[in-house]
Amino acid sequence: MHNVELLNITETADSNISNKKAENKKEKIKVDKLNAFFGNVKALNNISLSFSENTVTAIIGPSGCGKSTLLRCINRMHEEVSGTYEGIISLDDENIKDNDPVWLRRKIGMIFQKPNPFPTMSIMDNVTAGLRLNGIRNRSKLKEIAEQSLRQAFLWDEVKDILKQPGIALSGGQQQRLCIARTLAVSPEVILMDEPASALDPLSTNKIEELIFELKKSYTVIIVTHNMQQAARVSDYTAFMYLGELVEYNKTANIFTNPSNKRTEEYVTGRFG
Amino acid sequence: MQIINLIKRKIFKQQAGIISVEAPAASFSIKNLLGGKNVGDLVFQNVLRFFASILLLIVVLMVIQMVNQSMPSIKQFGWNFIKNNTWDPVKEEYSAWPFIFGTLYSSLLALLIALPLSLGVSIFLSEFAPRWLEKIVSLLVELLAAVPSIVYGLFGIFVLAPWLRTTIEPALGNKFGFLPLFTGPPYGLGMFAAVIILVVMILPIITSISRDVMKAIPVTQREAAYALGATKWEVVKIILGGAKSGIVGATLLGLGRAVGETMAVTMVIGNTPQISYSLFEPGHTMASVIANEFSEATSTLHVSSLIEISLLLFIITVILNAAARLIVWGVTKKYKGRK
Numbered sequence: 001m002h003n004v005e006l007l008n009i010t011e012t013a014d015s016n017i018s019n020k021k022a023e024n025k026k027e028k029i030k031v032d033k034l035n036a037f038f039g040n041v042k043a044l045n046n047i048s049l050s051f052s053e054n055t056v057t058a059i060i061g062p063s064g065c066g067k068s069t070l071l072r073c074i075n076r077m078h079e080e081v082s083g084t085y086e087g088i089i090s091l092d093d094e095n096i097k098d099n100d101p102v103w104l105r106r107k108i109g110m111i112f113q114k115p116n117p118f119p120t121m122s123i124m125d126n127v128t129a130g131l132r133l134n135g136i137r138n139r140s141k142l143k144e145i146a147e148q149s150l151r152q153a154f155l156w157d158e159v160k161d162i163l164k165q166p167g168i169a170l171s172g173g174q175q176q177r178l179c180i181a182r183t184l185a186v187s188p189e190v191i192l193m194d195e196p197a198s199a200l201d202p203l204s205t206n207k208i209e210e211l212i213f214e215l216k217k218s219y220t221v222i223i224v225t226h227n228m229q230q231a232a233r234v235s236d237y238t239a240f241m242y243l244g245e246l247v248e249y250n251k252t253a254n255i256f257t258n259p260s261n262k263r264t265e266e267y268v269t270g271r272f273g
Numbered sequence: 274m275q276i277i278n279l280i281k282r283k284i285f286k287q288q289a290g291i292i293s294v295e296a297p298a299a300s301f302s303i304k305n306l307l308g309g310k311n312v313g314d315l316v317f318q319n320v321l322r323f324f325a326s327i328l329l330l331i332v333v334l335m336v337i338q339m340v341n342q343s344m345p346s347i348k349q350f351g352w353n354f355i356k357n358n359t360w361d362p363v364k365e366e367y368s369a370w371p372f373i374f375g376t377l378y379s380s381l382l383a384l385l386i387a388l389p390l391s392l393g394v395s396i397f398l399s400e401f402a403p404r405w406l407e408k409i410v411s412l413l414v415e416l417l418a419a420v421p422s423i424v425y426g427l428f429g430i431f432v433l434a435p436w437l438r439t440t441i442e443p444a445l446g447n448k449f450g451f452l453p454l455f456t457g458p459p460y461g462l463g464m465f466a467a468v469i470i471l472v473v474m475i476l477p478i479i480t481s482i483s484r485d486v487m488k489a490i491p492v493t494q495r496e497a498a499y500a501l502g503a504t505k506w507e508v509v510k511i512i513l514g515g516a517k518s519g520i521v522g523a524t525l526l527g528l529g530r531a532v533g534e535t536m537a538v539t540m541v542i543g544n545t546p547q548i549s550y551s552l553f554e555p556g557h558t559m560a561s562v563i564a565n566e567f568s569e570a571t572s573t574l575h576v577s578s579l580i581e582i583s584l585l586l587f588i589i590t591v592i593l594n595a596a597a598r599l600i601v602w603g604v605t606k607k608y609k610g611r612k
Contacts (some may be wrong), residue, residue: 080499106502114492119514130501158342179497185503 001168025052028190028220029074034067034087036078043069044085045244051190051237056212056221058235058252060228062267065124066244067224071192074222075108076101091190106134107185113195115175116166117182126178130186145185151182154211173204180211191215193223197230228268232256240264318612336587343581345573354581359545362566367578369585370545375556376586379429379464379538380531382552389525390472391479398480399487400509402491411481418477426540434541435463441465442553459551465552466541474534475527481579482526482601486519487512518600533590535560 029051031112036044044066051057059067072078073085076096089096096104117126127146128136138141146163150156155177159170167178176196193212199207212234215221225231231238231252238255240248240263248264249257259265346367354401357368394414398407438461451453490512499507513520543555544565559582570576 013558075500077496077499080496102501102502102504105500110496110500112493112496112500114493116491116497118494118497118511118515120517129498130503133501133503182497182501 025055027051028092029222030088030090030093031070031074032088032090034070034073034085034089036066036073036083036085038081038083043244044073044082047087047241048120049239049246049249051150051220051222053220054115054189054216054218055217055236056223056234057237057261058225058231059239059241060223060226060231060267061241061247062228065240065241068194070241071110071194071222071224074190075105075110075192077110087126100241106186107188107191108190109188110187111176111183111191111193111196114199115172115179117175117178119166121167123167123170123178125160126167127181127185129182134186141232146181149181149185150178152184152214153177154172155181171204173200173207176200176204176208177211178210188219190220190222193221195224195226205230216248228256228270240267242267249264278497278559280420303586309383323565336584339580339584339587340371343350343451343577343584346581347525349574350578354578355585358548360562362570362575366572367574369559369578369582372546372559372562372582373585374548375464375542376532376558377544377557378550378557379467379471380528382464382468383475383531384524384528386468387472389477391483391522391527392525394476394480395483395487395514396509398484400505400512405409411484414477414480418481422474422520422534422537423540425470425474426537429466429537429541430462433469434466436460437465437469446553454552456551459548459553460543460555462541462543463553463555464542464549467538467556467558468552470541471531473536474537475531479523479527479528483516483520484521485554486516486523486601487586489519490515518603522599522601523592525600529593529597530591532561532593533586535564539564559583 008013010113014078028049031050032048034044035042047066047070059070067085069078072081072083074096077083079101091104091107095148117123118129121129124130124143124146127149128142131142131145134221136145147156147160155174158174159178162169167175170178176199180196197208200208209230212221212223216236223231223235235252238250238252239246240255240259240261242263248259248261250260254260255264256268260266350357350368354368355370355373357366358370359366359368360371362366363387394410398410402410438459442455442459442461442465445455446457446459494515495512496509498511500573503511538558539561542558544557544561544563545555546557546562562581563579563586566575567579572580
């Protein structure tokens with residue numbers, strides 16, 4: 001039973017890859033036969049999929065299914081919590097393990113579930129934190145990039161007069177957009193979002209979703225979400241994961257209207273999970 | 274009588290449906306009659322208030338007594354008590370400057386050595402060490418803090434001082450004798466031994482508090498830094514930035530401990546009231562002079578001078594500790610206040 005299902009999964013995944021090639025979008029990140037572990041516990045089982053440039057891909061699934069772990073493997077944050085993985089993840093056809101994780105994370109930015117601005121830094125310093133890590137000291141350049149990033153994150157108008165105030169003085173939704181601006185400032189190519197709106201009110205959530213839609217134009221976005229309406233609204237592709245396995249990966253419209261796997265159907269219609 | 278009437282009225286209102294019956298327990302207890310307070314709570318509160326005020330009373334009485342008893346010396350010497358260098362019980366001339374100097378010099382030197390060491394240890398413990406190692410090392414560090422100071426003192430006299438006299442001080446004197454720090458004959462017992470003992474004693478305080486403050490910084494902060502492409506060292510820098518005020522607090526607490534330390538320092542510092550920057554020379558501290566002389570002090574002025582020194586010591590330590598607590602309290606509040 002299990003094996004049969006696994007076969008199905010690989011089939012759907014394969015067919016999707018060919019689908020996307022037809023669309024002629026470059027595959028930015030490829031995940032090949034990924035197995036991830038926490039100590040001896042296997043968290044991800046044989047995951048293979050790829051994420052295309054300038055698209056938003058949502059990863060959905062019940063709690064503990066490995067969504068976040070998959071995300072954290074991609075920018076090697078998984079290894080910071082002494083996790084390990086087998087298989088190959090590549091960025092622009094280059095194995096991410098061939099490079100320094102520090103370099104990788106400057107190309108693959110990440111937004112977390114809980115807004116986490118640096119509490120001792122002002123709004124301005126928060127946005128430019130990554131740049132300063134990169135050794136940029138020129139004040140006018142920092143200011144220019146900060147304004148640009150804050151504008152991109154739809155936050156500039158709200159904070160332009162209070163840039164010297166601490167980042168944690170902002171509301172939760174503003175803090176999250178500040179974190180997004182901070183990530184954009186180092187000009188990454190891929191943005192990973194781990195339930196970026198789950199701690200926010202509906203209005204702030206709305207703003208974040210609009211923002212994701214804009215970000216798609218210049219970045220590859222991968223978003224983990226618990227909220228299926230959100231996945232349906234913002235994403236082009238959706239991956240459904242269950243118990244560490246990739247059950248189905250397809251265009252979002254297909255996943256929500258015509259899922260090929262029964263589990264997917266049950267999940268998106270709210271019958272389990 | 275009135276109370277009974279009140280209760281009756283309440284029962285009546287309840288029956289008439291004027292007061293909602295949904296919360297009868299609340300509206301029917303003595304609580305309401307006492308302005309919303311429970312009798313037991315009220316008694317308990319006041320008993321605790323009494324206990325707390327005893328503490329305050331002790332401090333106030335102590336200060337009053339110290340000021341009172343040091344009056345003869347304050348009247349006799351005035352500000353000269355702090356400025357002059359003579360401490361001569363035979364001529365009845367007393368001034369505290371050599372002791373204040375000895376206290377501050379030994380404590381600050383100890384801090385200068387202990388601070389980088391403790392920071393290194395606490396960064397290692399909170400950021401680098403695996404959990405099992407962190408537990409073991411933390412336990413050892415806290416054990417170090419629990420060792421009675423007389424034990425450190427004995428160690429200082431019988432192990433440290435002879436070693437300094439025969440090995441370390443001659444070597445340092447030969448090579449760095451041109452520095453004012455390392456001049457004079459090697460006695461063993463002196464400022465050097467006192468500083469080393471103090472370093473060992475304040476190391477655990479600074480280490481364990483700094484580690485706690487660093488660990489109090491949420492994981493999300495570390496992840497934010499890592500996700501921005503920070504190296505391990507840069508993450509540590511960001512964490513140190515957040516823990517800055519807590520570390521300052523820890524340092525002040527360590528300094529407070531060093532300033533007030535009596536037994537171990539008395540045993541190894543050499544007890545000579547002089548002002549010398551050389552580590553090889555013996556010195557004296559405020560705490561050590563009190564410990565040494567209180568039993569021999571017979572004249573009123575001698576006793577009074579010793580008590581004035583204790584008053585000064587008290588003031589210095591209170592200021593240091595208050596500053597430290599305020600700072601540490603401030604930093605924990607900042608992180609716990611917001612989610």
